[in-house]
Amino acid sequence: MDASVRSAKSANDSAGHALELRNLSKEYRAGIQVLKNISLKFAGRGIAAIIGPSGTGKSTLIRCINRLTDPTSGEILFMGTDLAQLKGRRLREARRKIGMVFQEYNLVERLSVIENVLCGRLGYLPAWRAWLRRFPAKDIERAFSLLDSVGLGDFANERADRLSGGQRQRVGIARALMQDPNLVLADEPTSSLDPKTSVEIMELIARQAAAQGIPVIVNIHNVELAKRYADRVIGMSKGEVVFDGPPKALEHSHLLQIYGGEGWLE
Amino acid sequence: MAGVSDVPAPSPARRAFPPNWPLRIGLVALALYVFYASSILNITWARFVEGFGHGGRFLSRMFPPNFAADKLALLYSGMFESLQIAILATVFGILFSVPLGLAAARNLSFAPLAWFTRGLIALLRSFHPVILAILFVKAVGFGALAGVLALIVASMGFLSKLIAEAAEEISMKQMEAIRATGAPFLSVLVIAVAPQIMPRFIGFSAYQLDSNLRNSALVGLVGGGGIGATLFTAFQRFDYDFVLTIVLAIIFTVTVGEILSGWMRRLFQ
Numbered sequence: 001m002d003a004s005v006r007s008a009k010s011a012n013d014s015a016g017h018a019l020e021l022r023n024l025s026k027e028y029r030a031g032i033q034v035l036k037n038i039s040l041k042f043a044g045r046g047i048a049a050i051i052g053p054s055g056t057g058k059s060t061l062i063r064c065i066n067r068l069t070d071p072t073s074g075e076i077l078f079m080g081t082d083l084a085q086l087k088g089r090r091l092r093e094a095r096r097k098i099g100m101v102f103q104e105y106n107l108v109e110r111l112s113v114i115e116n117v118l119c120g121r122l123g124y125l126p127a128w129r130a131w132l133r134r135f136p137a138k139d140i141e142r143a144f145s146l147l148d149s150v151g152l153g154d155f156a157n158e159r160a161d162r163l164s165g166g167q168r169q170r171v172g173i174a175r176a177l178m179q180d181p182n183l184v185l186a187d188e189p190t191s192s193l194d195p196k197t198s199v200e201i202m203e204l205i206a207r208q209a210a211a212q213g214i215p216v217i218v219n220i221h222n223v224e225l226a227k228r229y230a231d232r233v234i235g236m237s238k239g240e241v242v243f244d245g246p247p248k249a250l251e252h253s254h255l256l257q258i259y260g261g262e263g264w265l266e
Numbered sequence: 267m268a269g270v271s272d273v274p275a276p277s278p279a280r281r282a283f284p285p286n287w288p289l290r291i292g293l294v295a296l297a298l299y300v301f302y303a304s305s306i307l308n309i310t311w312a313r314f315v316e317g318f319g320h321g322g323r324f325l326s327r328m329f330p331p332n333f334a335a336d337k338l339a340l341l342y343s344g345m346f347e348s349l350q351i352a353i354l355a356t357v358f359g360i361l362f363s364v365p366l367g368l369a370a371a372r373n374l375s376f377a378p379l380a381w382f383t384r385g386l387i388a389l390l391r392s393f394h395p396v397i398l399a400i401l402f403v404k405a406v407g408f409g410a411l412a413g414v415l416a417l418i419v420a421s422m423g424f425l426s427k428l429i430a431e432a433a434e435e436i437s438m439k440q441m442e443a444i445r446a447t448g449a450p451f452l453s454v455l456v457i458a459v460a461p462q463i464m465p466r467f468i469g470f471s472a473y474q475l476d477s478n479l480r481n482s483a484l485v486g487l488v489g490g491g492g493i494g495a496t497l498f499t500a501f502q503r504f505d506y507d508f509v510l511t512i513v514l515a516i517i518f519t520v521t522v523g524e525i526l527s528g529w530m531r532r533l534f535q
Contacts, residue, residue: 068446092448095445096447102442104439106439106442108444108461110461122444122450123447127453127456130457131453
């Protein structure tokens with residue numbers, strides 16, 4: 001694990017910013033902007049939490065970064081290239097360096113836990129080797145040590161659909177880290193989990209991100225969790241950034257502006 | 267409404283079971299047509315009763331089944347060929363169906379390719395195995411090759427349609443997660459799609475082997491080789507006792523095949 005950790009760190013440090021979004025817009029239907037000219041810079045480390053009501057474009061924003069959703073216009077500068085312009089092979093190569101954690105974990109249910117973790121290396125492997133499960137020994141070793149570090153060392157050969165929600169999300173995190181990413185995107189990683197497990201998962205993300213020096217952008221509904229774990233909070237409302245600052249600066253009035261209304265806060 | 271005179275007639279808008287006039291008219295029309303068609307085709311009770319007599323004589327000539335050594339040798343070689351036809355047709359049918367089925371799945375393929383492939387599959391499915399066998403016997407001559415080709419095409423029609431359907435029902439979320447790792451498309455298929463369709467794939471492949479076993483007897487009747495050819499010859503030579511032996515052997519083989527395929531499906535569920 002150590003060598004790859006260092007390489008990830010140095011890549012981020014030399015770039016200054018891990019990611020920069022310039023005037024990013026997205027329309028699913030012509031004329032209706034879900035994202036309105038978003039411009040943001042993300043530092044080479046730390047956790048940035050995006051908060052905001054449902055349907056405000058948080059998910060769209062995060063999915064635009066690795067182009068699971070195509071932005072309508074704007075630039076996504078990552079490792080010296082504009083991801084918005086990439087297609088085919090070059091897009092896949094860029095995606096290898098962006099790990100992603102999903103709300104519903106999105107593990108391949110019928111594969112084993114260790115196979116799911118090794119999926120993080122698929123970008124580096126020809127398909128026939130993936131088919132025959134001929135992963136490099138180094139990768140397999142790293143997959144086991146990542147499983148140990150997320151506390152699932154004993155579950156390597158269990159099928160993913162036998163795990164609980166919290167356990168599945170740990171596998172999802174291990175899969176993202178397995179990519180040796182320069183950036184991790186987490187799209188509502190705790191929304192399908194109970195409150196206690198949510199804290200454990202955020203704890204794990206924060207610990208791993210700090211240990212490996214990987215910046216994380218996380219969408220999160222829970223304002224308390226965001227304040228507790230994030231170094232930076234970005235508040236979104238109706239497709240626009242309406243707050244951007246450290247958690248300490250986030251005040252009642254900002255939450256009113258982000259979520260609208262008054263009643264829910266009391 | 268005639269029978270409910272003591273109850274005030276409900277207003278038409280509130281009737282629980284309003285008469286379905288199109289259905290009634292349709293059923294009457296169907297009954298009339300059946301009557302008309304059977305009179306045109308000279309299907310009468312007298313002929314039916316006469317047919318019973320023929321059938322009885324035919325059955326009596328089948329007993330006892332013929333187990334002579336030379337007949338058994340014919341039976342074995344025919345049955346062996348049929349098994350080979352069924353297995354070859356299933357294996358190659360599966361091989362060709364996988365790319366065809368995936369190309370026809372609208373969530374994996376792109377629209378023009380998916381529609382073209384769907385059309386091709388519909389074409390393959392429009393012919394019964396016996397029709398296909400007749401075509402292939404004309405094309406490549408009598409024998410097992412024609413039977414194998416006919417059943418490959420028939421298997422492709424069935425399997426690729428089911429593969430396409432299974433592929434369209436997979437969870438796209440699992441696929442998306444693999445796509446997000448930067449995996450090439452083929453790896454996405456192998457890692458995220460294949461495991462999701464595998465249980466059903468094995469299920470209908472086993473069913474296809476079972477059905478190819480039955481159909482391999484059928485294609486032989488029109489020159490496609492195997493036990494069907496043996497059966498046809500026995501009929502033409504009026505060897506009705508040997509016909510019974512062959513029929514019993516087919517029933518036995520098909521039953522064993524069905525048990526095996528059922529067992530295979532349970533194993534991989």
